[in-house]
Amino acid sequence: MSRPQEPQRPLFPFGNPFRSISPKGSKLPQKLSLTLNDFEESLAGRLKALEPKVADDVLTFSWLTSAMNSLCETHKDVKNLISALELPVCDWEDKWIDVYLDISVKLLDICIAFSSELSRLNQGRLLVQCGLHNLESHSPKQYIRARSSLDGWRNQTTSKNPRMESCFSLLDSLMGSLDLPKVKNSSKGRVLMRAMYGVKVQTVFVCSVFHASLSGSTKNLVSINVANSFLWASTFTHLLTSVNSGIRSRLASGRAIVCKELEAVDVNIKELYPKDGVNPDSVDGT
Template sequence: MTLKEGSSILASLGAVLNFHFSLHRSSHTVSASAEQCPVLHEFETRLKERLDALKPAGEEKGFLSVDWLLQAMSIVLATHANVEVLIPESQLSLSLSRDDKWVDEYLDDSAKLLDVCNVLKEGISEVEHYQMLVQLALHTLDNKEIYGELKHSRARNALAECKEAIVRKDTEYRQGFPKSKLENCSSMLRTIGEKLVNPKGQEAYKGNGFLNAIYGAKVTTIFLCGLLVTALACKPKRPLATLSVASHYKWSPSLISLQQRVKEETDKRKNKGSIALLRELDNVDASVRRLHDVLDQHLSERAFPLSRKQARELAQAVEALRIHSSDLEQGLTPLEAQVNELFRVLIASRLALLDIISSARA
């Protein structure tokens, strides 16, 4: 793979291997700050604005709703794209020293984030499977060739399967303790976040602040992907993890404030007994349970043919499930596309970096 082919944050990494990685290392450095790195300043400003926009969007759309998560994942992708702008084209020295620990850290973290993407794709696929079960129940109720008690019985059975599916979603059993892939994924993200190293001093601003931007991209990816993991997990056992980040970045207060607000909302939802933190999935689950109860009551009372009141109650329950199911379905495809795009970006980054390392050390 050539540098030109890599369309990711490290696609042109050769340009970044400048003062610190140069064959012509200087024995002294000039005092640097974010103000002396205008492109980094622009990167941090954009990230701050995007994180600031997520908070009111959450109040409007609902935190951990599909629409809100789509906006959050678009920030992850945009942040990775913006890092590329920091690559100083005038400094093209290619020399990697053995003390460049950030390279190994990046390769290790990106490998783990690839695993995160795979788990997220599985989580979304399982929600899509759940959606198929919901559609089966609705199709049964729409079938004009089945009437009365038989239609109710088949639809109730399909909805019972929906209820069971959401409870066992993503559940694995290891050493006798139930732990889902999503929960393992959440733990891995928490560990990556705890081990993040914040660039300090002169080192942070070399290469137009490239390492600072890498840090911002990692933090953003870990935090927002972590929220998607939490949204897809049913009844997560651990509280929402809070990233501890350096406070001197422009975007730090925005991220800290957003973390606190999302945590408040998720804690509130969990205390109310929500089985799923993904808002649309929780709405579908509530509608499934409501419709199941209506059908079960009619079958228990053998209330056939239905009275006008009973028929109206049934129609309302069916319509509510149809609307909520449609809301969930419409958001899953673009959300899955964003996760696939992040996976592609991470792969391209790794290939570009490995290509550069190979060329520099040949």
């Protein structure tokens, strides 16, 4: 009499946390699997390129620009993947469309907030340029104008942008929506949801770093655990750890301004202001 076979032990003793993306027993057709692998490998390479050589190199406008460009490329990739899947919008389930629209609206609001802060920084740059121009003169009146411009810069760096404050709730909401809808009977749907998970993770990460660098707050730095089943998981985990530790270390040192370029401007202004000790009351006119 043959011995009864022992029941197969599950891979995840407490249940598969990623069953909503890849249900048990599902296997993607080869063409879809290759399409998904291409997307995930591209994402892994893109994340690898963002790894800073030095931890706080991330706190520069050049890194932030690279990170935002990288995110834009990932969004382009998912659009191309949707086209490659040949999955018409009319075949999308309502919950997929809701997820896509919800991400898009929140991301738009975050981008508006960032654009508002960059506009403020650009106004500050003009104030600094105006101040430096007036300092080239030997006229006390021009020195007073320079002091006024530099005062404007210093006031701006210490003030808060209400739109940036609104990013807190938006990023929290995006973090809370990382879980994707369950996909039962659509291989193409599973590929789409898995790819959208990668887009959402990179989006939340880049936006959180961007916000921390401009606001000087670590409140929205994210901590995301990505399963090893994703080809880009280890690269992302290493990048996340390196970037977050660099930002926290810099803020812990007592720096009020996180971004390196902004801090350099602020240090130089403090050194030359007031440059000559001119008393505005001793000069007639403006």
